[in-house]
Amino acid sequence: AQTVTQSQPEMSVQEAETVTLSCTYDTSENNYYLFWYKQPPSRQMILVIRQEAYKQQNATENRFSVNFQKAAKSFSLKISDSQLGDTAMYFCAFMKLHTGANSKLTFGKGITLSVRP
Amino acid sequence: SQTIHQWPATLVQPVGSPLSLECTVEGTSNPNLYWYRQAAGRGLQLLFYSVGIGQISSEVPQNLSASRPQDRQFILSSKKLLLSDSGFYLCAWSALSYEQYFGPGTRLTVT
Numbered sequence: 001a002q003t004v005t006q007s008q009p010e011m012s013v014q015e016a017e018t019v020t021l022s023c024t025y026d027t028s029e030n031n032y033y034l035f036w037y038k039q040p041p042s043r044q045m046i047l048v049i050r051q052e053a054y055k056q057q058n059a060t061e062n063r064f065s066v067n068f069q070k071a072a073k074s075f076s077l078k079i080s081d082s083q084l085g086d087t088a089m090y091f092c093a094f095m096k097l098h099t100g101a102n103s104k105l106t107f108g109k110g111i112t113l114s115v116r117p
Numbered sequence: 118s119q120t121i122h123q124w125p126a127t128l129v130q131p132v133g134s135p136l137s138l139e140c141t142v143e144g145t146s147n148p149n150l151y152w153y154r155q156a157a158g159r160g161l162q163l164l165f166y167s168v169g170i171g172q173i174s175s176e177v178p179q180n181l182s183a184s185r186p187q188d189r190q191f192i193l194s195s196k197k198l199l200l201s202d203s204g205f206y207l208c209a210w211s212a213l214s215y216e217q218y219f220g221p222g223t224r225l226t227v228t
Binding site for chain 1: 151155159160161163166176205207209215216217218219220221222224
């Protein structure tokens with residue numbers, strides 16, 4: 001079974017600065033996806049970024065980028081130029097690739113990020 | 118574009134009462150559908166998933182059940198609620214083996 005670990009329960013960052021959220025995972029699979037989801041106070045889960053394990057290049061989406069270290073099973077999220085709207089809970093998630101139609105996600109426990117004005 | 122709806126947004130129910138939460142998806146066909154529960158301050162726990170009409174898989178044994186009467190409709194039910202059923206319930210959809218997109222959620226309080 002896969003496990004996802006987010007060891008930092010809370011982090012705080014000053015507006016406009018950069019912050020990195022850590023995530024490690026454990027799996028025996030070779031083909032999988034990794035995701036970061038954001039859950040703001042409204043509690044709707046929003047997909048932030050996706051990384052395919054077979055890709056060596058780290059994914060980027062505007063101010064969000066990841067540092068994917070497959071051998072170390074590490075998947076951190078970097079938020080540049082932090083904005084007040086980035087205040088949210090962030091979840092790291094793992095998905096094993098199936099030949100069938102099921103795409104079950106395994107989530108970490110999340111980290112609460114606060115952006116200070 | 119695809120959208121996902123959940124209702125009700127909030128619900129307060131007494132212990133022992135029935136439950137029905139509904140999730141519908143627009144703009145896609147034959148999606149995979151999921152029900153998650155999130156307890157206060159914790160991560161998401163997958164409860165049920167469905168790959169087609171009438172096809173339901175349960176991840177966690179409990180007093181909840183799920184049904185998929187139509188292609189884009191997913192229902193979470195209980196005959197008798199327990200206090201431990203309180204939480205935030207999220208429905209999600211995905212296309213084949215790709216990322217999941219979540220609905221706005223239902224906050225359930227069992228009193």
